[in-house]
Amino acid sequence: MAVIDRLGESLDGGQGGIILSTVDSLVDWARGKSLWAMPMGTACCAMELIAASFSKFDFDRHGTFPRPDPRHTDVMVVAGTITKKMAPAVKRIYEQMADPKWVIAMGNCAVSGGIFYYDTYSVVRGVDEFLPVDVYIGGCPPRPEALQDAVLQLRQRIATESISPDRRRESSFVLPMPGDISFGSRPGGGEDEGGDAE
Amino acid sequence: MNITELREHLCATYPDLCPLFSIEFGDGVLAVDSERLSEAAHNLKDLGFDRLGMVTAVDRPTRFELVYRLHSRSMSAALVVKCTVEREDPRVASLVDLWPAALWQEREVYDMFGVVFEGHPDLRRILLPEEWEGYPLRKDYQDKTLIRRPDYI
Numbered sequence: 001m002a003v004i005d006r007l008g009e010s011l012d013g014g015q016g017g018i019i020l021s022t023v024d025s026l027v028d029w030a031r032g033k034s035l036w037a038m039p040m041g042t043a044c045c046a047m048e049l050i051a052a053s054f055s056k057f058d059f060d061r062h063g064t065f066p067r068p069d070p071r072h073t074d075v076m077v078v079a080g081t082i083t084k085k086m087a088p089a090v091k092r093i094y095e096q097m098a099d100p101k102w103v104i105a106m107g108n109c110a111v112s113g114g115i116f117y118y119d120t121y122s123v124v125r126g127v128d129e130f131l132p133v134d135v136y137i138g139g140c141p142p143r144p145e146a147l148q149d150a151v152l153q154l155r156q157r158i159a160t161e162s163i164s165p166d167r168r169r170e171s172s173f174v175l176p177m178p179g180d181i182s183f184g185s186r187p188g189g190g191e192d193e194g195g196d197a198e
Numbered sequence: 199m200n201i202t203e204l205r206e207h208l209c210a211t212y213p214d215l216c217p218l219f220s221i222e223f224g225d226g227v228l229a230v231d232s233e234r235l236s237e238a239a240h241n242l243k244d245l246g247f248d249r250l251g252m253v254t255a256v257d258r259p260t261r262f263e264l265v266y267r268l269h270s271r272s273m274s275a276a277l278v279v280k281c282t283v284e285r286e287d288p289r290v291a292s293l294v295d296l297w298p299a300a301l302w303q304e305r306e307v308y309d310m311f312g313v314v315f316e317g318h319p320d321l322r323r324i325l326l327p328e329e330w331e332g333y334p335l336r337k338d339y340q341d342k343t344l345i346r347r348p349d350y351i
Binding site for chain 1: 327343345346
């Protein structure tokens with residue numbers, strides 16, 4: 001029921017028969033729930049990216065799992081140092097991904113060059129020099145939880161997108177954060193995110 | 199075979215290489231002329247050094263020092279071969295025909311230091327893009343995109 005509440009208005013009092021919604025809501029909901037990841041792992045952050053997919057952290061429960069083919073994927077996770085020689089290859093793989101597509105810069109090297117910022121001739125100082133990054137994750141390397149948090153934040157961002165390129169819409173999608181009083185309590189009525197189990 | 203035995207074996211087989219032998223930090227080191235590197239390498243391979251572990255270079259103020267590390271399975275021994283080349287137009291004979299492992303190692307030294315290995319079948323950059331200018335591990339390498347680390351970090 002929480003899905004229906006978020007998507008639109010139920011005409012029959014939540015019996016599940018007829019729902020009025022907007023295309024934007026439906027599309028954003030569908031896009032955000034199955035973000036397949038292109039694992040662009042080039043350095044040690046890739047270990048955490050791999051760990052996030054395995055059973056202890058279990059990326060699948062967010063609808064996200066790595067695919068090695070750019071044409072299957074929605075979000076590129078740049079995990080690791082990108083050298084100037086590697087950058088054209090990363091850009092090319094990004095261009096092979098089908099729209100809509102997003103980018104997560106995972107780890108300090110992908111964010112800014114990290115420890116290779118100074119005195120290094122060969123490292124790109126952040127993938128945002130050539131890719132439109134949506135979510136940045138700091139850390140050297142970040143924990144798998146941080147990557148999963150980035151996917152949740154990306155979902156929050158996707159919920160504000162519109163199929164019209166000129167428009168952004170307000171989102172009612174509230175992501176619970178540690179520290180929120182409601183975190184973990186899951187009140188009924190769809191305020192809580194709570195969508196993963198549905 | 200320890201270093202003393204290696205030295206005796208080397209001196210017995212190739213007396214002309216004997217005065218070039220020394221011990222640095224527990225490793226046997228053979229310092230040869232760059233013109234005679236190929237000949238010395240042939241002799242060392244005949245002696246039993248069947249494996250080339252690594253090739254690298256050191257940028258000294260007036261010269262480049264090339265460092266080859268050789269291993270021998272039959273003798274259980276290792277040997278470092280050093281030779282120096284001029285900083286201006288550095289050239290040295292390639293050892294690819296003796297140890298195929300030198301193919302990529304010499305390309306890397308060429309990539310980082312600009313040392314030209316004569317006789318190498320495919321001498322081009324290996325780690326950096328083809329259009330890169332300069333040789334980054336030289337001490338006088340200039341790169342305008344490089345950001346110097348400030349003193350307070």
